[in-house]
Amino acid sequence: KYLSPEETRDYINTFKPTLDEQLKHVPSLKKGANIGKFTAEAAECDELNKKAFSSTKVRDSIVCVDCGARRAIYSMKQPGNKDGPKVKHTERLKAWKEEEYYVCGDEPKGGRLYLxxxxxxxxxxxxxxxxxxxxxxGKAQKGRSVVTEAVCCLCYTDCNIAKANEIREKQDIGGKNPLPICRSCFESCxxxxxxVPTSKGSSNVRNKAIGARSKKRRMTGNAVRKGLHKHRR
Incomplete structure (x- = not known):
């Protein structure tokens, strides 16, 4: 059993181990004849299912028993929809979450439609x-069917989460959107x-697009009022 990121940080801050001492606790990928095979299979699986790994396709989540990280469960189609997970698949997934242990990298046991x-x-x-x-x-996304809590993306705690504006004031993140992070991890960064970890999207790009759409609506409205062209229905 490994320490969680939060426990690891506390251990390092308390005992001040050197980098070499810390590296001794990192498991070697060379050990175990099946490591390479497992990694190749996992990489191939993720490549095949990469279109499903979208925010709008998150259907559930589960917590790793070893590190405490929350991991997303996806499906290409909404449960109950045509070609989506059926009731039996959802029941299997629920039973798996309640009765078995999940460790990061495990395959979900809810039928092949859950990924x-x-x-x-x-x-x-x-x-x-x-x-x-x-x-x-700061904006809701259409198609999202699961509500998740604000937890630190690094140490997984749900306490004392820093505000996005606070992060932008203290660190230049290039107009990107910071992921939820607790103040302890933020101060450490x-x-x-x-x-700090950020999303791929840029708030500057998003705001620019919103501004462009607003400007277009204003220009269209002015043109309609002046009788330059008919308003689109």
Whole structure:
């Protein structure tokens, strides 16, 4: 059993181990004859299912028993829809979550229509897609069927989450949207001059697009009022 990122940080801050001492606790990928085979299979699986790994296709989530990370569960189609997971698939998924242990990288046991990232390891940040888009961009996203909590993407705590504006004031993130992060991890990033994790989308680009649409609506409205062309129905 590995320490969670939060426990690891506390351990390092308390005992001050050197980098070499810390590296001794990192498991070697060379050990185990099946490591390479498993990695190849997991990578191939993720590549085949990459279109499903979208924020609007998150249907559920589960917590890793080893590191405490919350991982997203996806499906290409909405449960109950045509070609989507049926009731039996959802029941199997529910039973799996209640009766078995999940460790990062495991395959979900809810039928082949429910998917999870396989190339993900304990201690890695929470997937961007897991988070409710409104937590990141401030705007709800159509098609999203699952509401998720604001938890730190690095240490997984749900306490003392820093505000996005606070992060932008203290660190230049290039107009991107910061992922939810607790103040302890944020201060650690500042102290070590590390950029906080961000989403791929840019708030500057989004705001520019919103402004362009608003300008177009104003121009269309003015043209209609002046009788330059008929208003589109």
């Amino acid at each position: 999870m990232r396989r190339m993900i390891c304990c201690g890695q940040p929470i997937e961007t897609q897991y988070f409710e888009p409104e937590l990141i961009t 500042l102290d070590n001059k590390i950029k």
